[in-house]
Amino acid sequence: MAATSLSVPTGAVETLDDGLGFVACVDRMQQDPALKVVNAARISYQKQKANFDDGDRKLASFLWQHGHTSPYRHSFYTFHWKAPLFVFRQAFKYQVGSGWREYEVNGESVSLEVFDVMFDTDKGCSWNEISGRYVQWAPEFYVPRVMRANPPHGNKQASVDLPADYDHDGERQRMLGECQKTFELYQERIQRGVAKEIARMLLPQNLYSQAYWTVSLQGVIHFLSQRMEPDAQYEIRRYAEAVFELVKDDLARVGVTRESLLA
Secondary structure (H helix, E strand, O other): OEHHHOOOOOOOEEOOOOOOOEEEEEEEOOOOHHHHHHHHHHHHHOOOOOOOOHHHHHHHHHHHHOOOOHHHHOOEEEEEEEEEHHHHHHHOOOOOOOOOOOEEEOOEEEOHHHHHHHHOOOOOOOEEEOOOOOOEOOOOEOOOOOOEEOOOOOOOOOOEEOOOOOOHHHHHHHHHHHHHHHHHHHHHHHHOOOOHHHHHHHOOOOEEEEEEEEEEHHHHHHHHHHHOOOOOOHHHHHHHHHHHHHHHHHHHHOOOOHHHHOO
């Protein structure tokens, strides 16, 4: 089975302008997520409503702005991503699970995230990705058309476009050639009988993979609030923009706008 056997879902939003990367919303809760937020909050008073109105929008917005996020954990989305491996390594930090537990180790409080990663690795897992152990990868690589550099001062994580007189296309072609050569070595190793799980070890981080991501409404907003920021890496910022495009109508109903996400 080849990785390219997965087709592009209907309604997918292209991400990196190369005809390869995309995000699509392939499943969602049947009930209106905005109505579900306010009804989850109202259960405290043994009340609920059948229809969502402007007052509910204000209530939902108030809940989010004041940190009352548990009502946002009851609605879920499943997104299909096709992205370079290095983008997934950033995106995989965003999980579906929410915790109600506190832990102590040797008498000291331990963060829930650390404890779960160490001792309960399946808890809250929301990502399922193509496995390079089972499939042979396709030679699909992301290389930017405009090269960037790290600024000499300030935020060491930031990057800025190199000037127009830099040989952007020449650098891009060199990178693509290196990727293709690496992929040929990968194929040759498999042909010599080496297992795919070993042969894949030399493949570069800009290789395209695909995955399903199931996440709560709260998780979506948290992801967008961090990865739409101007200082987020350009590539994952494009994926955040695509997710926003897919859910912006739902977000508007609970009073979450692009401006509020970037505030």
